[in-house]
Amino acid sequence: MKIAVIGTGYVGLVSGVCFAELKHEVICVDKELSKISKLQDGEIPIYEPGLQELVLRNAAEGRLSFTSDLAAAVRQSELVILAVGTPSLPSGEANLAYIEQAAREVAQAMDGRKIIMTKSTVPVGTNHMLKQVIAELTDQPFDIVSVPEFLREGTAVKDTFNPDRIVIGSDDPAAVQAVIELHRQLTENIIVTDLRSAEMIKYASNAFLATKISFINEIANICEKVGADVSQVAAGIGYDHRIGHAFLRAGIGYGGSCFPKDTQALIQIAGNVDYEFKLLKSVVDVNHQQRFSMIHKLEEIFGDLKGLTVAIWGLAFKPNTDDVRDAPAIDIIRELVLRGAAVKACDPIAMDNFRKVMDSEAITWCEDGLEAACDADAICLLTEWQEYCRYQLKHLRRVMKHPVLIDGRNMYNQEQLQDSGFIYRSIGRPSMN
Numbered sequence: 170m171k172i173a174v175i176g177t178g179y180v181g182l183v184s185g186v187c188f189a190e191l192k193h194e195v196i197c198v199d200k201e202l203s204k205i206s207k208l209q210d211g212e213i214p215i216y217e218p219g220l221q222e223l224v225l226r227n228a229a230e231g232r233l234s235f236t237s238d239l240a241a242a243v244r245q246s247e248l249v250i251l252a253v254g255t256p257s258l259p260s261g262e263a264n265l266a267y268i269e270q271a272a273r274e275v276a277q278a279m280d281g282r283k284i285i286m287t288k289s290t291v292p293v294g295t296n297h298m299l300k301q302v303i304a305e306l307t308d309q310p311f312d313i314v315s316v317p318e319f320l321r322e323g324t325a326v327k328d329t330f331n332p333d334r335i336v337i338g339s340d341d342p343a344a345v346q347a348v349i350e351l352h353r354q355l356t357e358n359i360i361v362t363d364l365r366s367a368e369m370i371k372y373a374s375n376a377f378l379a380t381k382i383s384f385i386n387e388i389a390n391i392c393e394k395v396g397a398d399v400s401q402v403a404a405g406i407g408y409d410h411r412i413g414h415a416f417l418r419a420g421i422g423y424g425g426s427c428f429p430k431d432t433q434a435l436i437q438i439a440g441n442v443d444y445e446f447k448l449l450k451s452v453v454d455v456n457h458q459q460r461f462s463m464i465h466k467l468e469e470i471f472g473d474l475k476g477l478t479v480a481i482w483g484l485a486f487k488p489n490t491d492d493v494r495d496a497p498a499i500d501i502i503r504e505l506v507l508r509g510a511a512v513k514a515c516d517p518i519a520m521d522n523f524r525k526v527m528d529s530e531a532i533t534w535c536e537d538g539l540e541a542a543c544d545a546d547a548i549c550l551l552t553e554w555q556e557y558c559r560y561q562l563k564h565l566r567r568v569m570k571h572p573v574l575i576d577g578r579n580m581y582n583q584e585q586l587q588d589s590g591f592i593y594r595s596i597g598r599p600s601m602n
């Protein structure tokens with residue numbers, strides 16, 4: 170199939186390269202010229218394991234190309250994938266300006282029948298709205314299909330080639346069949362729905378996963394008070410197959426470009442039809458508060474944080490990504506600086522992106538965890554990069570002012586801490602020293 174992908178971000182680029190790998194002819198489009206010129210030069214504008222090799226190979230073999238000329242890409246394609254951003258508005262509602270604009274541009278370029286496949290996460294009713302927008306601008310025939318994306322940053326390539334399921338929402342049987350064919354090699358779990366249900370499936374999935382995270386974090390907070398260990402509790406409940414082990418890792422909560430915005434958007438979607446989604450509102454609130462548990466733990470040890478130097482290990486919202494959108498590190502560092510602490514921050518991949526959203530004289534940017542820990546009063550571990558649990562605590566202790574480790578991701582285990590001399594706090598597990 171000849172495919173145009175509009176929006177060459179985390180979703181668009183990974184989907185584009187996946188379809189190219191499946192031997193389709195793919196043109197990725199973006200309005201950001203610097204992104205396109207980098208890609209044309211073989212440079213990958215985002216960090217995602219395994220992506221670079223696939224992009225380079227498929228481009229070299231002539232199945233994958235990049236352009237900022239949306240109209241030309243649309244004219245050459247039978248299938249147009251919309252994968253532009255749908256960020257939050259200040260109200261929490263999804264901002265549909267980018268996808269509406271992309272749909273208009275596609276409509277104006279159409280010169281024959283197209284299948285338009287929406288991968289962006291959009292509120293219920295958006296695909297019907299886009300259908301109308303396009304129909305007003307063109308007489309050409311087209312079908313709209315909603316195929317929400319479930320990839321996770323950090324494992325996006327793996328997820329795209331091994332999806333748990335593909336959801337195809339459409340009113341048109343012929344378009345559904347074409348989109349089923351496109352995905353047949355990836356999974357047998359293909360669920361065909363109407364447009365509105367497909368849109369809702371995406372929000373309901375993310376809301377449910379966010380709920381699991383906030384649930385285990387509240388259990389963790391109670392565990393701390395009653396002297397239980399949340400990792401044992403999570404293991405014990407996870408073996409119940411009705412519950413499962415996934416997303417039961419206590420920590421400082423979720424962040425990133427999806428869960429925070431999609432939970433807010435679903436609260437708004439419900440609110441627009443006069444339904445108060447009380448459970449989800451609490452999930453969001455718990456998640457926000459959980460970030461500040463790092464600050465409270467530091468205060469319990471030091472009292473006033475003014476004048477302290479705090480090493481921050483990890484800025485990305487999760488490991489194996491350079492994405493810092495709504496990362497807990499943003500709120501935590503802001504709070505530390507507000508309270509008069511100096512921050513020494515590091516991240517293996519996400520430092521450049523983080524500096525674009527937050528810079529301050531109170532922050533020193535460090536090469537690695539060891540440099541950040543030098544002369545620090547405490548380490549706050551915020552992202553579970555594997556390299557952060559490889560440090561010898563005895564060695565770290567020698568370079569720090571105070572041997573304090575606040576482990577926001579429960580990475581360290583008891584054996585590593587034994588005889589280390591560290592004051593150790595984690596989330597929902599017993600304190601040490």
Ligand code: NAD
Pocket residue numbers: 175176177178179180181198199200201204239252253254255267268270271274288289290291318319320321322426427
């Ligand atoms: P992103 O911000 O990384 O990429 C979006 C790209 O679209 C940008 O490069 C932007 O320049 C481009 N763009 C915007 N308008 C355009 C236009 N008119 N023409 C051409 N290009 C245009 O976004 P993302 O993280 O890839 O997310 C895309 C969508 O997928 C969102 O709706 C998001 O909620 C959803 N989603 C994201 C993830 C994820 O993990 N990132 C997972 C599942 C679903």
